[in-house]
Amino acid sequence: MTKEETQNKFALDEDAASLEEVNGSVEVPKNAGFWRTLFAFSGPGALVAVGYMDPGNWITSIVGGAQYRYLLLSVVIISGIIAMIMQYMAAKLGIVTRMDLAQAIRHRTNKPIGFVLWIMTELAIMATDIAEVIGGAIALNLLFGLPLVVGVMLTVLDVFLLLLLTKLGFRKIETIVITLILSILGIFLYLVILSKPSIAGIAGGILPRPEIFHHDQLLLALGIIGATVMPHNLYLHSSIAQTRAINHEDPAEVRNALRFTTWDSNIQLIGATFINALLLILGAALFFGHGDQLQAFGDLYRALSDNNIAKGIASPVLSTLFAIALLASGQNATITGTLTGQIVMEGFIHLKIPMWARRLITRVIAVVPVIIAAIVWGGTEGAMDNLLVYSQVFLSIALPFTMIPLIWFTGSKKVMGEYANPLWISIIAWISAIGLTILNFQLVINIVQQLIRLF
Template sequence: MPPPALTLAPDWVEENTTELALTNATNTIREVPVRASEPWLRRLFAFIGPGYLVAVGYMDPGNWATDLAGGSAYGYKLLWIVMASSFMAMVLQILSAKLGIVAGMDLAQLCRKHSSPRSTICQWLLCEVAICACDIAEVIGTAIALKLLFNIPLAWGVALTVLDVLVILWLQKCGFRYLEAFVISLLSLVFICFSINLLLSQPAWTNVFSGFIPTSETVTNPGMLYLAIGIIGATVMPHNLYLHSSTVQTRKFAKTSRGKREAITFATVDIVIALCLALFVNAAILITSAAVFHAHGQHGIAELQDAYRLIGPLTGSTIASFLFALALLASGQSSSVTATMAGQIIMEGYVNLKMSPWARRLITRSLAIIPALFVTLICGEAGIGKLLLFSQVVLSLQLPFAMAPLIRFTSNKNIMGEFTNSRGMVVLAWITMVIIVCLNVILIWKALF
């Protein structure tokens, strides 16, 4: 028998009781009303939000290094990989939203319901490791941004990141819509910063458009293939699949077949728009890197600090460096918010172990700060870069344990009923998973050996 602290609660969520007052990291379930009497556009607006919380994970500091390296080394040639990875992410996130809407349970809750107690505990612990790894990336990104903007030493910057617990706590009290607005505001800041930097970099637009066309060179060139694998591998975040299946449940819609179908449509529009924004930001990072670094013979730029130091002089505008660091800070903070929410959802879904948001955040952030602070003090900036890479490897290892159950549950007629995945969607989803997992295995092998 497992220890009392980890005793699994009974399956308290049944199809007829999902409207009960269940609470988790997304605040109160069914908090945002979607009234059938309102115009279509207003109902769509009511659904806008969860997709942006998810999009944060697709442009966090962990993604920046691969985009910078791809642009500086090979110009615009890897843009089609950025686009392909975004489409893969859309497929998985649409399935995640559909699961939450139809089943009335998030991915973690369903994994617990359909797994043995021992398997549930193992899955939960793996997820917790992934959450801590994700948090390490946010800690490192935020600390680097603070150093670039305010010349705060990396060690102090790492320690200061614990203060965002106060921001999380305040947002949780204000309500879920306020939290969504905060994240969307940060994402808008990232979007604006890179839009300006994109214009300042003056890319060769003909080459930019040709970069979105797939080429065989990506496969035949070993160096290009390695970076392509890194871009795809750093894109899909496992915790986003848990997060999205929960956050869509904050919308109060009609539980009829028609209501669920409309909710799936609105959620799909939300995630497609949000991930198109993430696609723009990632593409803008790569394009800026290609136009500024590759065009000037700087083919080895992969570190965030190097990009900051060079982007201003090479563009002829000091504001470019400032905007780069500001976007990095906004990216780190927004990712920090969603990682906390995902951690709470995973903990409550797998073991029904409830914990206040500030306590959860403090524990998770402490587990991220300790290794980051140790590496910073011992190894300096070089060690921080390696720790960032290691965190992405850990996240990659968790991916199959999130993707496989998601595809399996959404293809199960007993769970999804008339909304079960079509044969074409099942094939597309499994192909997407196999590609991502295989590429991550190659990436991990190359990173370790």
């Protein structure tokens, strides 16, 4: 046994397996055909994909279309490609090392660095959960007229729903998430077809154009990118990629798992990118010229019933479908955010508490600042939307603290052996990480400048 294999064995002996209750719980067929094997490995990609179509993505994509028509469509596509690369590396880290990203960081950094990364990750998960709580609460308000504070409190019940689903089996969670994704896809595809978008405009927006780099367009492009690649998804994928039962002593099985996990991830992320593209196309086809009036979820909800904006197709039914899609998006991302909270808590600090308590703590930590904001700012839609924007800003700051260790580990032959990233993947990954970091910090600076002007 090599020194590296000994280190990995020590890590596995010291740590419980990542998400121990579901680790290796899904059987995969041996020597089966392509489609049957792909079906067995399909699921983790869907849980990851929901993070790329959460409520934080909605406003930027729809407003991007409403203000600049199809210009920023290429930005949505580029963001999707970067997501595929990052998630491929996260899944590979989990399958090869049998550790999630949090465990890998704990075992390969000193205590001060590990502590800082843990704090940043916990805050990033809190910021992610805040966005999902807000999206769910606003959807309940739009659909049923519930006060936003009440809607926020109801989202705590999601934790117990997830606990029940886990007891039924991890495949049940994957199935529900996929169903919700298909519901969101169906709703927005229907809305886009009704809006009759310009095919020529869509084709022209697929390739990047110089106008993207003009000041106002660039700001919104940064928002789209900043809301796309999220830190928690990388931790999540490195863990749930291990839910399939494979023989890690057989290199052929490991390679097969990597192959089909990558297929699953890419298919689901293509779907997420398509939904984000539909959001932008909907904004361009229905709301172009009204971008300044669409700064919040409530604005979008009401616009779909306003004949002066959604000309020709305005209907309360469309508004209701939009709110249902928003609720489904919030529920989906809630499930994955809660799972990630467990992964990080166990991976970084080995904290072992009952499953229901872990999940309840994760959710309550996120709910508290939302309730405080709702009380202080009057519980208005605008206040909630502002808090959602601030949460996305923090995710922009936290992203490098997750991407850099991931790229470093998966590019290292000491850690990954023969499965280390090829040079061309490493180059693309580092360029993406550096570029995203610069763009995200530019986004933070722009938002801070806007806040300074307001006050």
